[in-house]
Amino acid sequence: xxxxxxxxxPFKLEDVKEALKNIGIDGMTISEVRGHGRQKGHKEVYRGxxxxxxxxxxxxxxxxxxxxxxxxxxxxxxxxxxxxKIGDGKIFVYDVAEAIRIRNNDRGDSAV
Amino acid sequence: xxxxxLYASEITTAATQRSERIRENFLRTRDAAATLAxxxxxxxxxxxxxxxxxxxxxxxxxxxGYGRRELFPYSDVDLLILMPDEKTQGAIKEPLAxxxxxxxxxxxxxSQCVHTPPECNQIDGNNTELAVSLLDRRFLAGEEALFxxxxxxxxxxxxxxxxxxxxxxxxxxxxxxxxxxxxKDAPGGLRDLQVLRWLQKLGSGDGETLPGVDTLFQIxxxxxxxxxxxxxxxxxxxxxxxxxxxxxxxxxxxxRQYYRAVRGIARLxxxxxxxxxxxxxxxxxxxxxxxxxxSNSDFSIVHGETFLRSPGALTxxxxxxxxxxxxxxxxxxxxxxxxxxxxxxxxxxxxxxxATHQPVWPAFREILRxxxxxxxxxxxxxxxxxxAVFPELREIEALVIRDFYHRYTVDEHTLVxxxxxxxxxxxxxxxxxxxxxxxxDLDLLTTAxxxxxxxxxxxxxxHVEVSRRVAETALRRAGMNDRDxxxxxxxxGSHLEMxxxxxxxxxxxxxxxxxxxxxxxxxxxxxxxxxxTYGDISAVHPSAMTPxxxxxxxxxxxxxxxxxxxxLTARIWEPPVSADPELRRFxxxxxxxxxxxxxxxxxxxxxRLGRESEQxxxxxxxKRSAAWVLTVVTGDRPFLFASIAAALSSxxxxxxxxxxxxxAHGKAIDTFTFADTARNLELNPxxxxxxxxxxxRTIKKEVSIxxxxxxxxxxxxxxxxxxxxxxxxxxxxxxxxxxxxxSTQDRPGLLYDVSALISKNGANIxxxxxxxxxxxxxxxxxxxxxxxxxxxDDARQMVDALLALLTSASAxxxxxV
Numbered sequence: 001x002x003x004x005x006x007x008x009x010p011f012k013l014e015d016v017k018e019a020l021k022n023i024g025i026d027g028m029t030i031s032e033v034r035g036h037g038r039q040k041g042h043k044e045v046y047r048g049x050x051x052x053x054x055x056x057x058x059x060x061x062x063x064x065x066x067x068x069x070x071x072x073x074x075x076x077x078x079x080x081x082x083x084x085k086i087g088d089g090k091i092f093v094y095d096v097a098e099a100i101r102i103r104n105n106d107r108g109d110s111a112v
Numbered sequence: 113x114x115x116x117x118l119y120a121s122e123i124t125t126a127a128t129q130r131s132e133r134i135r136e137n138f139l140r141t142r143d144a145a146a147t148l149a150x151x152x153x154x155x156x157x158x159x160x161x162x163x164x165x166x167x168x169x170x171x172x173x174x175x176x177g178y179g180r181r182e183l184f185p186y187s188d189v190d191l192l193i194l195m196p197d198e199k200t201q202g203a204i205k206e207p208l209a210x211x212x213x214x215x216x217x218x219x220x221x222x223s224q225c226v227h228t229p230p231e232c233n234q235i236d237g238n239n240t241e242l243a244v245s246l247l248d249r250r251f252l253a254g255e256e257a258l259f260x261x262x263x264x265x266x267x268x269x270x271x272x273x274x275x276x277x278x279x280x281x282x283x284x285x286x287x288x289x290x291x292x293x294x295x296k297d298a299p300g301g302l303r304d305l306q307v308l309r310w311l312q313k314l315g316s317g318d319g320e321t322l323p324g325v326d327t328l329f330q331i332x333x334x335x336x337x338x339x340x341x342x343x344x345x346x347x348x349x350x351x352x353x354x355x356x357x358x359x360x361x362x363x364x365x366x367x368r369q370y371y372r373a374v375r376g377i378a379r380l381x382x383x384x385x386x387x388x389x390x391x392x393x394x395x396x397x398x399x400x401x402x403x404x405x406x407s408n409s410d411f412s413i414v415h416g417e418t419f420l421r422s423p424g425a426l427t428x429x430x431x432x433x434x435x436x437x438x439x440x441x442x443x444x445x446x447x448x449x450x451x452x453x454x455x456x457x458x459x460x461x462x463x464x465x466x467a468t469h470q471p472v473w474p475a476f477r478e479i480l481r482x483x484x485x486x487x488x489x490x491x492x493x494x495x496x497x498x499x500a501v502f503p504e505l506r507e508i509e510a511l512v513i514r515d516f517y518h519r520y521t522v523d524e525h526t527l528v529x530x531x532x533x534x535x536x537x538x539x540x541x542x543x544x545x546x547x548x549x550x551x552x553d554l555d556l557l558t559t560a561x562x563x564x565x566x567x568x569x570x571x572x573x574x575h576v577e578v579s580r581r582v583a584e585t586a587l588r589r590a591g592m593n594d595r596d597x598x599x600x601x602x603x604x605g606s607h608l609e610m611x612x613x614x615x616x617x618x619x620x621x622x623x624x625x626x627x628x629x630x631x632x633x634x635x636x637x638x639x640x641x642x643x644x645t646y647g648d649i650s651a652v653h654p655s656a657m658t659p660x661x662x663x664x665x666x667x668x669x670x671x672x673x674x675x676x677x678x679x680l681t682a683r684i685w686e687p688p689v690s691a692d693p694e695l696r697r698f699x700x701x702x703x704x705x706x707x708x709x710x711x712x713x714x715x716x717x718x719x720r721l722g723r724e725s726e727q728x729x730x731x732x733x734x735k736r737s738a739a740w741v742l743t744v745v746t747g748d749r750p751f752l753f754a755s756i757a758a759a760l761s762s763x764x765x766x767x768x769x770x771x772x773x774x775x776a777h778g779k780a781i782d783t784f785t786f787a788d789t790a791r792n793l794e795l796n797p798x799x800x801x802x803x804x805x806x807x808x809r810t811i812k813k814e815v816s817i818x819x820x821x822x823x824x825x826x827x828x829x830x831x832x833x834x835x836x837x838x839x840x841x842x843x844x845x846x847x848x849x850x851x852x853x854x855s856t857q858d859r860p861g862l863l864y865d866v867s868a869l870i871s872k873n874g875a876n877i878x879x880x881x882x883x884x885x886x887x888x889x890x891x892x893x894x895x896x897x898x899x900x901x902x903x904x905d906d907a908r909q910m911v912d913a914l915l916a917l918l919t920s921a922s923a924x925x926x927x928x929v
Contacts, residue, residue: 024341084795104217 001096001112002070006061007033008081008089013059019080020063023072027112028063037090058089064096064112123158124218130154135185135337142358144329152181155189155220156252162214163253167207170195171254179248182329185336186343188223189215190245194258197228221342229261240272247310270314274385277307285654288374289520295332296344300374302328304381311384322380324373330358331370346370351514367512371521375510379494383449406443410435417448426458430465433458433497434475437488444484447491455495463500471591472501480555486531489562493527504586505562507569517885519653522565529651530561533643543666544646547639556596557640559587560603561647580604602637603644610645614664615883616853616892619671620709623846628668629675638676642669659738660768660787698722701776705848705878709771718781721745725779730811732804739768739785740793742803746811748780751871755817758864759810760786762820763803767863770880817864824860833857833887839915841907849878849894850902852910856918858889869917870895873910875902 008016013030020028034055065073074091082088101111131154138147155178163172176190177183193208195201208226215222225242235243243265251259281299284290288300296302305325334354335343346354351363360366404413410432412419418439425432433455440447447455466472479488492498499506508522520528534554539545548554563586567578583604587597609631617624632638645665650657698719699707710718717733722745724731730746744756753772760767769785792799809815837856845851852870856862863882870877870893879894895902895910902910 023345024343082790084791086796086798 001064003064003094003096005092006077007058010057010059012081015080016077019076023076028061031060033058033060066109127158127218144333147333148182151183160253171258172252173259174250174252175245179250184332186341188221191224193226232262235269243269247313267314270311288378292347294344295346300378304377307381322376327369327373364512364514368510371510411439418445418451419448420451426454430462433462437492438479440491441479441482441485441488444487452495459496459500473590473592477555480558486534490527502586504582508566522568525651529647530558532650533647551639556599560600564604564607614668618879619667621846625671625675628672635676638672663738695719702773706773722779730808732807734800739787742784744782748774748778752780753877754864754867755810757867758817758820759807761860762823767882772877821861827859830857834919837918839911841911849896850907852893852895855890858884858887862889
């Protein structure tokens with residue numbers, strides 16, 4: 001099993017969700033997050049005062065999937081989230097040691 | 113209430129066993145209809161057993177595919193739970209949650225909704241999906257009176273369905289042609305079949321039986337069983353597996369069956385939707401009805417569609433079919449569904465008539481000369497007239513060319529190519545548009561396109577010659593004269609020449625132009641062949657005609673034109689004797705080819721870069737035209753070319769062409785033309801600086817190439833693609849260089865590996881032409897050794913070394929010299 005964390009532009013939320021749905025991935029956790037990478041935020045002016053917006057709003061997808069579906073899922077997320085501009089986000093992949101469904105103690109692939 | 117745990121374990125075992133039996137049955141009989149019904153019956157049983165312990169006063173219904181008893185192995189089981197009023201909701205919440213949880217634990221993917229009957233009877237834009245699913249409702253258990261309160265939906269729902277269908281088709285670019293189609297949602301897929309059935313329930317259309325539906329059902333069953341989930345994508349891998357399991361002779365044949373099936377469904381669905389939407393717009397109706405003035409003694413125009421005045425006309429006089437098509441070609445109006453059907457039924461009589469009434473060519477040619485001949489050809493193809501006139505065309509009907517870049521079946525490719533060329537006529541001011549308007553024999557060109565790939569239906573033989581032979585039989589029988597046949601025969605026989613030269617020959621080499629001029633012979637034929645090539649390339653897939661390919665085709669055309677008319681347009685700029693000594697020194701030792709392909713401004717720019725490189729060691733410039741061009745001027749050294757290639761690959765750019773020159777003073781001028789498909793350079797201004805910096809650092813060896821290429825995704829080796837690797841050399845094509853040509857699976861760093869190998873073997877790279885077609889790279893290297901061609905022995909050694917590199921197991925790892 002692999003855990004995927006994808007940080008994408010907020011306006012790409014629906015596209016990514018749809019792309020995942022299209023390849024049969026229904027289970028995911030989505031949260032609104034703030035952060036910056038190489039993009040490092042930008043300057044904005046508020047009431048004549050310049051200030052730094054250094055943490056930009058992003059959306060984070062977290063999902064756990066069977067190993068065999070990894071490439072397909074990565075492809076789906078990256079092509080749906082891509083606009084071609086800086087700030088499109090990042091995808092991280094982790095190994096998952098175990099998954100347990102709390103209700104009935106199912107383990108492994110069937111629990112995700 | 114039964115203990116949930118007990119229920120689950122008891123039922124699950126039985127359900128699993130029976131599911132397994134249904135699966136085995138399917139794999140043995142391949143009877144999809146029986147499988148779907150058996151699954152629906154099994155799920156009915158499981159659900160009803162569990163429903164028995166539910167409280168009274170509510171009802172359970174099956175909707176969607178489950179309601180129709182067409183339950184695919186891993187499809188969602190759509191349930192509707194009906195309650196009398198909102199108040200009941202609180203009371204049934206807990207038992208309902210347990211009910212659904214138990215079904216989930218049995219392994220059913222339940223998709224449920226809970227409503228009151230009045231909610232179900234309300235149709236607006238927000239609940240179309242519910243309303244549509246109710247069209248297939250089936251009572252399962254509980255309070256039947258509640259179920260009977262649901263009314264049949266009104267015809268208005270049809271509009272919503274039409275709109276949703278349009279949106280879905282748009283998601284699939286409105287075409288049935290996808291290499292790896294989604295058998296459920298793609299146009300012509302199972303969803304469209306449902307749309308037809310729904311519209312029929314809403315009073316539009318009759319329950320016509322559509323051929324090929326069984327095939328689609330079967331394919332989807334296989335997809336679910338093979339994937340172990342609701343997987344509807346018919347990938348290349350699955351095409352192989354399903355062809356084998358279902359006893360179809362080859363994956364190509366399976367896809368042929370698939371396209372035949374979806375083509376019929378898509379055609380009917382689009383037609384029905386048109387009718388629904390046409391009812392809405394009154395402006396549209398007005399414009400459309402103006403066309404009724406075109407009616408004549410044979411045909412009447414009603415609502416913009418062509419009808420036969422006398423329904424029996426076709427049997428009495430089969431020739432009406434030709435007049436009908438001629439009418440379509442003149443006015444561009446579609447046939448009505450009714451006409452379509454009558455024509456299809458009249459085909460056998462028409463075939464007999466054709467057999468005894470040759471020559472048909474004069475009438476056919478007249479059709480080709482009309483303004484809407486493209487539409488007429490398509491109409492003729494769709495109702496079988498084309499195949500009746502030229503039975504030879506049946507060979508390519510729905511024929512699939514199974515590779516990663518041919519998007520269409522051969523017959524569709526043919527029609528798209530024809531339409532592309534005909535559409536050029538309306539593009540005034542466009543280079544190719546003007547060419548199309550200057551050309552006399554577009555009808556002959558259309559005929560040549562119609563037959564150009566017909567030989568693809570005969571495997572194991574080079575298709576060009578077969579196509580020519582088949583066309584000869586067909587067109588001679590139709591009564592084509594010698595002069596016209598000469599033109600058509602030439603076009604079919606040479607239809608690959610221009611694209612071969614574009615992709616595999618240095619266009620600035622005079623030998624290439626001379627060779628092409630000798631092949632075409634006259635300007636008129638050159639124009640026709642250029643247009644044919646334009647159509648042929650454009651019809652491979654929607655984005656095949658890139659600006660780069662367009663530019664290549666145009667240069668090949670214009671240079672060959674100059675050669676034929678002896679116009680020396682490609683004048684070579686000669687620096688005046690009085691030119692500044694710096695320039696003269698820079699040009700010393702550069703071959704004539706350098707002067708031929710660069711104009712004065714470019715040479716001045718190179719000189720400037722040369723000056724810059726004196727100070728910095730390396731000078732780089734990046735410019736954009738039809739593609740991006742990176743120019744590097746620096747002191748020549750081994751592996752320079754390979755390093756630049758690696759730096760470009762590490763950014764994910766596709767190198768299209770590269771040239772290397774060096775002067776007598778050890779200055780190298782390397783030019784790389786590349787495509788930036790992800791539009792990185794265009795969207796991110798900083799990326800250009802990053803790129804030039806990386807190139808400089810790579811050349812100065814401040815970054816290792818290994819590290820650079822590690823940034824690119826690794827490519828899964830495809831055994832078939834690797835096995836199809838070809839390497840050849842040609843010592844005759846160019847007067848000054850040896851051509852080394854190869855095709856293999858594309859991957860990041862390929863050009864780097866190959867150019868590094870060439871440098872290691874002591875040869876110089878003059879020009880590289882790269883053509884990538886999806887996953888395949890086709891490269892041509894112009895090589896020299898000590899300023900001359902390679903000896904045959906040297907070339908053979910190079911071929912062997914390259915073949916070893918490309919096919920070795922480690923070929924896809926980044927081996928760095």
